[in-house]
Amino acid sequence: MRPPPIRQVFRFADFELDVRGYELRRGGQPIRLERQPMDLLILLVERSRELVTREHIVARLWGDDVFVDVETSVNTAIRKIRRALNGSPGGADFVETVSGKGYRFAADVTVSTVDADRPAVMLAVLPFVNLSPDADCEYLADGLTEDTIASLSQIDPSHLRVIGRTSAMAYKRANRSLASIGAELNAQFIVEGSIRSEDDALRIRCTLNRVRDQVQLWSASYDRSMSGLVSVSREVSLALADQIHLQMSPEGMAAVAARQSHDAAAYDAYLRGRRFWNQLTPATTRKAIEYYTRATEIDQNYALAWAGLAEAYASALDSCLHHGKASLLLRLRRKQFSRRCCELRKHPLIAVQPQVHRKPLQNVPW
Numbered sequence: 001m002r003p004p005p006i007r008q009v010f011r012f013a014d015f016e017l018d019v020r021g022y023e024l025r026r027g028g029q030p031i032r033l034e035r036q037p038m039d040l041l042i043l044l045v046e047r048s049r050e051l052v053t054r055e056h057i058v059a060r061l062w063g064d065d066v067f068v069d070v071e072t073s074v075n076t077a078i079r080k081i082r083r084a085l086n087g088s089p090g091g092a093d094f095v096e097t098v099s100g101k102g103y104r105f106a107a108d109v110t111v112s113t114v115d116a117d118r119p120a121v122m123l124a125v126l127p128f129v130n131l132s133p134d135a136d137c138e139y140l141a142d143g144l145t146e147d148t149i150a151s152l153s154q155i156d157p158s159h160l161r162v163i164g165r166t167s168a169m170a171y172k173r174a175n176r177s178l179a180s181i182g183a184e185l186n187a188q189f190i191v192e193g194s195i196r197s198e199d200d201a202l203r204i205r206c207t208l209n210r211v212r213d214q215v216q217l218w219s220a221s222y223d224r225s226m227s228g229l230v231s232v233s234r235e236v237s238l239a240l241a242d243q244i245h246l247q248m249s250p251e252g253m254a255a256v257a258a259r260q261s262h263d264a265a266a267y268d269a270y271l272r273g274r275r276f277w278n279q280l281t282p283a284t285t286r287k288a289i290e291y292y293t294r295a296t297e298i299d300q301n302y303a304l305a306w307a308g309l310a311e312a313y314a315s316a317l318d319s320c321l322h323h324g325k326a327s328l329l330l331r332l333r334r335k336q337f338s339r340r341c342c343e344l345r346k347h348p349l350i351a352v353q354p355q356v357h358r359k360p361l362q363n364v365p366w
Contacts, residue, residue, distance in 0.1 A: 009158055010045045012094070012107040015085065016157050017045055024084060025157060029164045036061055036073070037080040044081075044095065044105040053102040078103060121244055124163040124187040125149045127172040128204075132197040140229070141195050142278070143271035144204065145169070147233035148191065150259065155241045163187060169278075182211030189217075189244065193236075200225050206236050208243055218243045227264035259304065266299035273308055288312050 010017040016025045019042055024031045033041065043060050044052055058070055061077070078095060085094050096104045125148050130141040146165055153162045163185050171181055178190050193206040202225065208218040220239060222232050261267050273291030276284040289312045295305035 009112050010109050011112065012045070012048075012109045017041065018158070029153070029162075031084050033084050034080060037077045037084070040077045041081050044103060045109055048105045048107065048109040051098055051102055051104050057102065120159050120161050121189065122161045122163070122185070122187045123152065123189045123191065123244070124181070124185045125152065125168055125191040126181070126193075127169055128193040128195055131194050134197065137195070137197045139271050139275035140197060140202075142275055144193065144195055144229070144233060146274065147260065148193070148236055151233045151237035152240060155237060156246045160244070160246055178209055178211055178214050187211060191240065202226065202229060204232050208240055226268065230260050230262060230264065230267045261295070261299040261302045261305070263299045266295045266302055266305070269295035269298065270302065270305050270308070273305070277308065277312060285312055
């Protein structure tokens with residue numbers, strides 16, 4: 001009997017590079033990359049921490065007998081790689097330029113093999129419903145949705161694909177059948193959930209549904225105080241992995257556990273900031289910065305909050321390109337926050353949401 005084909009997968013930070021599948025993924029979500037940048041990324045990752053000369057790059061990508069504008073072609077490919085890796089602050093730091101020589105891939109890389117014959121499962125997490133009497137608790141429902149998506153994405157990205165937040169949130173308050181949503185998202189399983197908050201008491205309910213026959217395969221309720229909310233998404237993810245016969249690696253478990261702050265006040269401030277950030281207006285971005293800042297003041301090792309600050313300040317640069325001092329201040333702050341985020345990312349594998357286009361902020365010389 002022919003042995004099953006083996007697929008080599010490189011992992012660094014929260015990215016995966018599937019060589020045989022010719023695909024770059026973050027948190028299980030594909031990232032589009034053209035052929036030459038993809039070939040160059042594979043070369044750099046295969047030789048992680050080593051110098052890759054321009055001559056070697058040209059020979060690998062174009063061959064010795066093909067004449068190309070080397071400077072322009074290589075620079076363009078590097079720029080596209082950095083852009084693809086830059087969905088989280090500091091992504092460009094993965095590829096270092098060695099002046100006059102070439103490039104070096106600077107991240108720690110691990111290599112794993114997977115059974116290529118085993119099909120991947122597609123799963124969608126619908127927005128958690130806020131059943132609280134207080135409508136202001138919506139940020140808890142949205143935060144739990146994002147955390148559950150991020151945690152599930154760490155389980156086994158080669159065999160479990162999780163629909164991204166942007167696509168999932170489009171179904172918030174949608175009065176649609178699971179069959180219809182599953183068909184649109186090409187998902188085999190759908191997770192639904194709700195949260196009810198009264199004073200300091202929380203009740204979270206979660207269900208796993210199979211799309212093809214709309215059978216509910218699993219359900220659970222979690223009673224927590226506010227201080228216990230941060231652990232719920234991890235518990236839900238592990239339970240769901242068991243239901244669909246997947247096992248989270250020790251590295252994945254460590255990444256999920258380390259992703260959020262264990263300080264309830266810092267976590268609450270981060271969730272409130274994320275809620276404002278996702279509303280896509282200049283005013284709410286300013287509020288997001290206030291809450292992200294509060295989260296980092298409470299927990300100085302909160303990588304996601306530092307990432308949020310860098311992301312928010314980056315959006316402010318759009319409106320300050322022609323305001324010298326304001327633009328310089330914003331660039332310096334974004335660089336500071338990005339550096340802090342990168343320092344902390346050496347330990348937790350944080351999954352930062354892809355950047356989205358925002359309206360330029362007005363009058364922001366913070």
